[in-house]
Amino acid sequence: MTRMAEGIEFRLTVPSLQISLGEKIALIGHSGCGKSTLLDILAMILQPTSAGAFRFRPEKEAPPIDVVKAWSQNDLNFMGDLRKHRIGYVMQTGGLLPYLTVRDNINLSRQLLGMPDDGTVEELAKNLDIARHLNKHPDLLSTGERQRVAIGRALAHHPSIVIADEPTASLDPIAARKIMALFIALAEELNITVIIASHDWKHIKQLGLRRLAHRTTQNSAGTVTETKVTG
Amino acid sequence: MRNIFKLALTDYFYEWQMSSCFVLALAAVLAPMMILFALKFGIIGSMVEQLIEDPRNREIKPVGSGHYNSEWFNSVREKPEVAFIIPRTRSLAATMQLKSNASTRIIPAELIPTAEKEPLFYKDISIPTGLHQIVLSESAAHKLKVAVGDQVDGSLNRRHDNQKERVHIKLTVVGITHLAAFARDGAFVPLDLIIATEDFLDGRAVPALGWQGDLPLESERSFPGFRLYANTIDDVAALRDGLVASGIEARTRAADIDIVQTMEKRLNAVFWFVAVIGLTGFSFSLGANLWANVDRKKKELSVLRLVGFRTSDIIWFPVLQALLTGILGWALASLIYLAVETSINRMLITQVDEDNPVCRLLPLHFEVALIFTVGAAVLAAALGGYRAAKIQPSDGLREI
Structure with missing residues (x-):
């Protein structure tokens, strides 16, 4: 897969990448190397300039879904439905809706899917240590608490995959380590595939994640940066 | 959703x-x-x-007098631009002395022929019919001190066979017009009454009212004038041009309309x-x-x-x-x-x-x-x- 941004200055190539169900993947690299781009493509919210094959098998026995085909048809709703059921996404900056309470933010995907009010939200909030904030709006929360809410929202509807783009980048190292550990533990408990992008391998080395190999090269003229990811 | x-x-x-x-x-x-x-x-x-909408802006007045018979009136009445047309008798023969019990004054009032769709009347004024109903102008009603429903006495006098003759007629006031409709002392009356008035003043008999005199006219009656109103002010010019083309000189308030x-x-x-x-x-x-x-x-x-x-x-x-x-x-x-x-x-x-x-x-x-x-x-x-x-x-x- 190739993604070109602003002409040909930046190129992300993924010759092959296979992620199994339940795997925990780390994508490590400095900012600007294309981590976010790859995550967005994997989350189906960004269309690559060209794609050979992208198949997504949401469950063990399920037939694989051809994402390239949906892209070629520009079927945003198809991918939206796929995301709704199968994917949780934790953004760098939370991405919470300011007008919803913490409870409603966590419950957003569940409500969209018509899932029952079975205490999942409260349970998650307890595990994430934000139960006391459930009825507050996000603007009253600290950055770390907001990231916990974002993690809660990504997990609440039991997706197949949770994709997290530097979920702890805006936090201090101690809080970052704590929240990352909590996140991985919760995903493990729910048997959810996790793909995390981070610039700091140290933080997540001991959490047992598989690190994806990537290499960044520049052409001799310096006009093209190419990142190659395989795994 | x-x-x-x-x-x-x-x-x-x-x-x-x-x-x-x-x-x-x-x-x-x-x-x-x-x-x-x-x-x-x-x-x-x-x-x-x-x-x-002012009806006076829609009026077309003939200049001088002519001879208009009922055939002519019917042909004009059928034109789509015409809202109202009624014959006028000679203006000298269209005056009546009015008197009421409430006032000592005797008012000489101009008689104006009227009929259904009278353009000078507001909707709430009834149209006089027969020979004994009139609608008074506001100034006439004021001088006579009468209201709608009151009776007034109308009188006419003539010289006939070298004798002074006077007849009286009982008239019921069925309406009083606004000042804007007619500013002078006047009475809107059915055409029959105005014809009777003219006949009497011309020395002829009016059997319907028991007035004596010469025998009624044998030939077809023609009128010297008319009251003509167009449907809208936009129709006025066309209507007047039509009259002028047929040799009838007519006046309109074209300048006012234009303004x-x-x-x-x-x-x-x-x-x-x-x-x-x-x-x-x-x-x-x-x-x-x-x-x-x-x-x-x-x-x-x-x-x-x-x-x-x-x-x-x-x-x-x-x-x-x-x-x-x-x-x-x-x-x-x-x-x-x-x-x-x-x-x-x-x-x-x-x-x-x-x-x-x-x-x-x-x-x-x-x-x-x-x-x-x-x-x-x-x-x-x-x-x-x-x-x-x-x-x-x-x-x-x-x-x-």
Whole structure:
């Protein structure tokens, strides 16, 4: 897969990448190397300039879904439905809706899917240590608490995959380590595939994640940066 | 669908300060537009219309006297531009002395022939029929001190066979016209009574009233004049030209009509000029506001897209909010308008009659304003929403 941004200055190539169900993947690299781009493509919210094959098998026995085909048809709703059921996404900056309470933010995907009010939200909030904030709006929360809410929202509807783009980048190292550990533990408990992008391998080395190999090269003229990811 | 409704409403009321600003901004532009239109509708609409409708502007008067028979009257009556036509007798033979019990004065009154569809009467005045009913002009009724339903005594005198003769006729006042209809002492009477009057004054007998005299005319009667009114002032010129072409010289109030028409055209032009500028400004301000609002919410819409809301939901979100802004803004503008309308009309109520206030809108106008506002709002928001829905979800997410 190739993604070109602003002409040909930046190129992300993924010759092959296979992620199994339940795997925990780390994508490590400095900012600007294309981590976010790859995550967005994997989350189906960004269309690559060209794609050979992208198949997504949401469950063990399920037939694989051809994402390239949906892209070629520009079927945003198809991918939206796929995301709704199968994917949780934790953004760098939370991405919470300011007008919803913490409870409603966590419950957003569940409500969209018509899932029952079975205490999942409260349970998650307890595990994430934000139960006391459930009825507050996000603007009253600290950055770390907001990231916990974002993690809660990504997990609440039991997706197949949770994709997290530097979920702890805006936090201090101690809080970052704590929240990352909590996140991985919760995903493990729910048997959810996790793909995390981070610039700091140290933080997540001991959490047992598989690190994806990537290499960044520049052409001799310096006009093209190419990142190659395989795994 | 229910989800996006709930989210849009939650956001709208959570951001109540911002939402209020949008509503206020909308009302601030819409209310003056409504007031402007109400003034145009009230002033130009009613007052100019009154001038246009003034029956005297629709009258065509023959110059001098002619010989018009019933065949001619029938042919004129059939023309589509003609609202009213009735024969006139010789004006010297169309006067009657009126007296009432309430007053000692004897009034010589001009007799004016009338019939159904009398253009000088307001709707509430009954048309006199037969030989014993009249409608008095206001000045005549005032001098005679009579009201509707009273009786007056009409008398005529002539010299016949070298003798002075006088006849009396009992007349019931069935109506009194407004001053504007006829300013002098006059009485509107059925054509039969005016013909009887002329016959008597000419020395002939009127058997229907028991008046003696020479034998009635054998040949067909012809009249020296007529009262003719066109349907609208626009028909006046054509009608007069038709008369002139057939050799009948006629006078109209063409100059007055011209002034009124020119005035109406100019006032209308001024109004539409202001209205078009105002409406354009209103549409742009509304559109720009709502478009900017969608832009402001791009990140939040991207988040909705990310969690799997569909394209239609993403469009509905700003559209619903615009719908609310439109309805609330319209409601606020209507309230402001009604308050202004009340005070304008109260200030000027002495100068206008109560049926024709200076400032007024019909319920239809409110509906049109609502439809226009909501339509423009929804269109602007839908365009903005469509733009937001079309972008890749990741584009909005990375902002800030």
